Amino acid sequence: MKKELLIASALVSTLGAASVANAVTATMSGSHHTGLKGASVDDGTADTTTQVVESSFSVSLSETTDGGIGIASSFMLANEDVNTGLETAGLTLTFTDGSKLDVINGGNAAKTHDISVPGGAGEAGLTVTTANRAQDGLDFFGEATAVGVEWHSAADFMADGLKIGASFSTDTGAAPSASAVLESSWGLGATYVTSAGDTALTVGAGIADSEWKISTTAPSSGSSGFHVGFSAVTGNLTVAAGYANGDKVAGGTTEYEVNDNTVSKVGVKYVSGDITLSIGFTSGEGKDSTTLGTAGTTEDAKDTLAAGISYAVASGVTANLGFKDIDSQNDGSNDTKGGTSWYIGANMAF
16 A cells, blocks of 8 residues: 555656646736725716726746747636626747737737826726717727737837837638628737937827628728827826727627717826826717618717826735716717716735
């Protein structure tokens, strides 16, 4: 019996050593935040206070070949945000010159190079009527299929401070039906970093287009457009702004087109020790249509003012206090679904 136990122990030890020796490098990360959100809607319904809980846990895997090429991927074990599912990642190859290539679900290069504009803090917000389809992000266009690649240049590409990217995705072979299905897309993006005296200046821009297929009436236009923005950092002060223009197609059970979208964003952030103050304003407008193949004619709009205070309580722990005021307009008229919202809570990340 002792001999059998010794043999089993030796076998386990050997397999364990071999497993460790041949394992890629794995790192874990995640976050958990919880708090209270209050909402006061313009339509006169009773004010509400609800709990917000969101958690995520992911694993990143990486290794480097003898030739110096990095190979990386990742997967998410849990994402308990009811608004999103588990994230999917393809494969990233990093070359010795600093350039990278994302293969399998590569993404769209236009989205990679949009500017981050400061806004509020936490989860303050309202759910406006689904009929209001005005966009509020600089990257509302630029979808990509899983059969796609994205190339990222090395830093200082052709000029100091310049990085560029290009992407392409193609048909997955899904049969067209009554729902619109993304067929192919491409994207280009660039980020330029420079300085002016004591100010660090970042400029980002992107352009993208896509083709859709459907068994009945095809969309009048794809999801296409451009964005441009800048961020200026002087000491603890950050000022940023961005603008996007384009069209949007949504397939699935709720199909629509929004044409002539414009999104304008401006924001300011100031860091003082462990405290971060931020405020931002977003204005989105677009002409929506409830029928694919028909360009939008009536205008939807959404203006959002957001402000927030974040306090670093401890390493990885941040307390957030946020506020939002939203003005919503559907088909040219106030839809009374705007209002104000506040949030107070904490975020823990590792």
